[in-house]
Amino acid sequence: MTAMTVPADPKEDTSLRSVPWQRMGWVTWRQHRASLAGVAVFLGALAVALWLAGRQLHSAHTAAIAACHPASSLACPGMVIAFDGTNGFLANGFILQAVPVLIGAFAGAPVLARELETGTFRYAWTQGFGRWRWTLAKLVPLGVVLAAAAGAFSLLLNWYYQPYFDAGNQAVSLTELTPFSPGLFDLRGIGFAAWTLAAFAIGALAGMLIRRVVPAIVATLAAYVALAFAAGGWLRPAYMTPAVTSNLNVPGSAWILSQWWTKGGKFAFAGWPSQSLLNRFCPTGPPGPVGPGGKPKAVSLAGCLTPHGYTQWTSYQPASRFWSFQWIEGGWLLALSALLIAATVWLVRRRAA
């Protein structure tokens, strides 16, 4: 080589090492601090609102429990109605289901989509750091930070929903929810953080595939909703083999999956009896189809049918399995997130510009 062609010290090339990972820390922070601040403001505002609402709910619950000793006291029904009516729109948790996906879509989708949309990837991916390392060094810390923020927020959610899970509720006919309620299960425990991480990973991959910010956000929302419905409807009931009992007093905290009746050891019918059966054995009219909390009033129906040789069976997930279910769901969501992030990094690595 001639001297004029070698500006750099030739020794440098023989010991060529990669740029250290920690150098990406500042880069990621500088480029994403605005979106992290946005998430912080969003969660902070929600936390304040939830804390105020939670204080109302908790005091309404305390008042109802106090007024209903004994349950026959005159003040009790009013207090029960007051408790059920407090922030009723939050009771099923559906609105708050949007939080993880909003965080994930708005923080995750732009990470790659914005670079691809504005063309800055041609700067970022030609620097000495290397593009797949750049991608990994962005996605992993951002995902961890967002999941941690969501985890902290879910502690507040856990506190907020405490009154609905109080074992004393049933005795005074207050709503007692099962911790497996579709809208509530993943607001508490580790589910909330895991779903936030999954939404972020979906967003990152969507951004890489779609290459434009707004469509990537929309696609993330759609994919997340589909996944959440699939998880709640098909996967979650099957995490563990349901318990089966003929005991009529299934606790209110249990997640009832199905009910059926047998007669003389043979299957009779599932769910609700036929009209003719009801006319024969419950001539005074069928009991109300649903009781508080949306559960069939199994006990009163059993009162008609049991004397005629019918047995009611219930398959259910007991509330004691809540944490097992949390770990199972958190586990596969974590694995899925890792897979999606790995797929994103792989796509960046092999992407043909």
Place this chain on the structure above:
Amino acid sequence: MSMNVIEADGLGKRYGGTWALRDCSLAVPAGHVAALVGPNGAGKTTLLNLAAGLAAPSAGGVTVLDGRPAGSVAALDGIAFVAQDTPLYKNLPARDMLHLTRNLNRRFDQQYAEIRLGELGIPLKRKAGKLSGGQQAQLALTLALARRPRLLVPDEPVAMLDPVARHDFMASVLTAMAADGVSVVLSSHVLAELERVADYLILLSRGRVQLAGEVDDLLASHRMLTGPAAEADQYAERLSVVHARRGQAQAHLLVRTTSDDPAPPGWEAHPVGLEELALAYLREPGAAALPGPARGRNNQQTEVTK
């Protein structure tokens, strides 16, 4: 032996069913400002993207800086690629762009970058998006040069610039070349500007290399012959005519020849300029079939050993 800053062997890139670059073999030696010239869509950006590792080849291969695979850590470390339209993070101040680039590379000469931006009158506090087009191009060039690269690859660096900014940018590239000995491979379809800076020419046309070689050699091996139009056909058969322009009385033939060959009687021979030469080849995409440096796969032969 001189090293090659870019070496391509049978390199091809296909987007869908269309070849943006096809069967491209070339070796660009170090120590030059090499100009990659061609009409829009000729494959200039594709070739540079492949060399920078932004795109993966559909066929063949490309290495940089003496055999480092394009896109590898070793390659990225030595090449500073300045993409077309100089993409910068518009919301980041120039200072943060410097900091970002310093963090993303093994080497970064912060002092050089700050002094250079100072000389150019680019405030460190100003956001990249608020800079003029010329200033953005200069900022991108500063970021690239402060990495102390061995090869600088600006893709269409001056296409969007006004004539003054264009002149300043090219002057900056030349200064860097002279001061640090950095090799440069730049693409452009602005021929006039290249005459001043380029000493190596690569002509791309329709996704293939048409001509490649040192400018001095190319100029020395081409002549413009001017003579009676009536005789033009007669010589066109005997000489390697790249491009012929016929008037009423006179014909101008750009021929491949050496200065030692005497002009035919009644004809005058003139030396050609780089722009004239490039235009002649661009007008005759088939002219690559001529013997000499531009013969498809054998371009390596044109490499001049020093």
